Amino acid sequence: MTSSASAIADQLTALLGSRGVLQHDADLGRYMEDWAGHRRGRPLAVARPASTEEVAAVVRFCHANGIRMAPQGGHTGLVDGALPAETDDELIISLERLNRIHAIDPISFTMDVDGGCILADIREAAQAQACFFPLSFAAQGSCQIGGNIATNAGGMNVLRYGVTRELVLGLEVVLPDGRIWNGMKALRKDNRGYNLRQLFIGSEGTLGIITRAVLKLFPKPDQTATALLAVPSVEAAVRLYGEARRGCSDLLSAFELIPRSCLELAFEATDQLSDPLSTAYPYYVLLEASATGPIELDTMVEQLLEHAMAQELLLDGVLAASSSQAERLWLIRESMLEGQRARGPHLRTDIAVPLARIAEFVTEASAAVEAASPDSTVLVYGHIGDGNLHYNILPPSQLPEADKHALLHDLEALVFSVLDRFDGSLSAEHGIGRLKQAAWLERVSSDELALLTGIKAVFDPDQLLAANRILPASGRD
């Protein structure tokens, strides 16, 4: 370190003003804890630049003085990418004051926003112009678009609109030495040189700090059909998905697998919920289709359901008759997350498997878990249309806390080892950050690692930006 923490804070204050720097423990709480409050880092201080130029100034200052930086958006990530290291030597650079929506263009279907804009605000602003920004997930009320882009966020609508990578036309990025890269194009097609935009997307802040973006918009759907469908098996759910794509002209906006156990967790968590169907079934699918223009969406979904019933892919189901009924169906999806949380420590995974092999994977993984820990409860739910499962495990409730953590650690390794046989991904949408680093490094080839390390060195030879996220920090300490 080139100077003491308080001297650094003073110099930052000179650059950003007093609102731009936080250094006292009392102010640092939410910046230094992960979203669940389980893990905690020790930052040098928090810098809160309010413009791209201020971000660049902070980064130039850090670069000149060899200070490590931890860029932070809404801090809702699940792999500790935005959490500062415990080593007291990382400056958090929070984008929260960089939150202006610059323009919405309903003719080009584009939107120009700062990196610190809250996702929900972006969605609302688009809606006000009869447009739609499809990125959507539970944290949308506090996550920031810069973080969403840096982590290539997924969520509910991916099967129709793609991951974040497919929703970004332009970027402005502050590079690790403080230069500003201007890639703020509003073009749907642009084939000039290597695509740096795509390289920044998903690099989790390790190659640069995203300060501004041009987003792709869509027409706001003016009708939606939502249904909860009971299916006999995971395999039937996957086959139903193919039928639903064909039967609904790819107008599906969600297709979520929910096992019975998760439905029950939802009922536990939210009193006013009750089973929308009269019988219990092993698996459910929450299907949503949406459209604009003269389409008979309900009729379309009804025809699909009749067809699926005849093929024995479907056992029972309810199509929401009103938007409040649709909201109640979605409340099941949200409440089951609450229900899981209420059960205390549990294994959360975020894996992807080729669609056609999901059922086989679930069978094999569950057999392995059952053999290793018969009293644990497997919960498999997720964005099955994307092949993306949250294959989670609740440990036996009577187990002492410390044993729970050890068990869950072992079960994660077990699930990942099954996943390896299916050419799956141990991070479908959450990224690597610091939490998945060890498991990922065990599996990545040395050739690939050398390429990624080489790319990191082109952008950040001193390894000051988001060090030790994704790639292991080498050298210094």
Add this chain to the structure above:
Amino acid sequence: MTSSASAIADQLTALLGSRGVLQHDADLGRYMEDWAGHRRGRPLAVARPASTEEVAAVVRFCHANGIRMAPQGGHTGLVDGALPAETDDELIISLERLNRIHAIDPISFTMDVDGGCILADIREAAQAQACFFPLSFAAQGSCQIGGNIATNAGGMNVLRYGVTRELVLGLEVVLPDGRIWNGMKALRKDNRGYNLRQLFIGSEGTLGIITRAVLKLFPKPDQTATALLAVPSVEAAVRLYGEARRGCSDLLSAFELIPRSCLELAFEATDQLSDPLSTAYPYYVLLEASATGPIELDTMVEQLLEHAMAQELLLDGVLAASSSQAERLWLIRESMLEGQRARGPHLRTDIAVPLARIAEFVTEASAAVEAASPDSTVLVYGHIGDGNLHYNILPPSQLPEADKHALLHDLEALVFSVLDRFDGSLSAEHGIGRLKQAAWLERVSSDELALLTGIKAVFDPDQLLAANRILPASGRD
């Protein structure tokens, strides 16, 4: 050069067998000329490996001996990326024998193909399984998927399905030193490390040779509506596009701008074509929508047209009543390209402009061209839904050939200088290759160039693979 051309050919023959190497002038014709026969390179020889391992063996051999390589797919590119240099020292590596379709999975909606597969063959094979691979353009009968991926090809269906970048789930790539990078994942979501797949896509063969890919498929549309619409202006066409997206629930699969002058070129080129409308109009739009399932597509398009007529965005139009009528409408689009070709040397551009500014761009560019060369004819057509225009110019027909070329060169510079004021792209879909290199280098920032050069050096420090495409070759000669 480490040894003579014929000694190299002998060593390659030992690696690939005699079918795997071409070295005599009589056999080299189509490999060394660009598609239009205007430009010609001088290769060392042509290597025709028949497997990924053979590609790797050839590349290892070249790497060990310091031999430059020019990867070549169907050789239909428009920027001379696959054309060998004139310097007699590049080995063409043709992928044409690597052309197996390995698997189609209609449940996962994926397809596993060799890099040398012809695009039309891929489309047909998908169709046979009731699936659809959307990439489509004039060269589809001879272009290869590896080249399409390397150049991030665009084409007709981009507004609905995205560019090639959005259609590829997995890749296998032979790196510039002959190692094989296995990224053959069939996952819709995968957030592990930097996305090398996206970096390879669009890198025009300069970072590796694409030998195999997993492609994303879609349900095969079972109904299509095609219409030729007369619009009063470019601006009306752009506004109509927004209305069409909303009115047709984003089920548009093509939205092509065609000026009257191009319609007339089409009539010149193809005798049996006649004007589908009774009056001549300044601009037309060729609209196509497609769907699966119970959608009244014709009714939907008819309602759109009524609505657009009421808003004065539409002057006249014809909705194809049969598939043969639809084919005749598409024949106009194809014949106008023939008609252009028949006029001899002309300026071809492939530019992108933000949608909302297209009309303004066309006005300014055309005023500049009119002032500089009043007897030239501007032809502006293209994928207007993507903001992608082919802003082409026919020089005055009586001009001597040499003067035509000089004039077109100047007019290109003029059009690009107008484009710069619109934050446009001088290569929306064709890439940079060698032909656009100078114009691109004039405009790219030195910071960006340094990053791209750094990335190239990570993959290919000796600059042996596709040297002098996109980035200027430095050093050696």
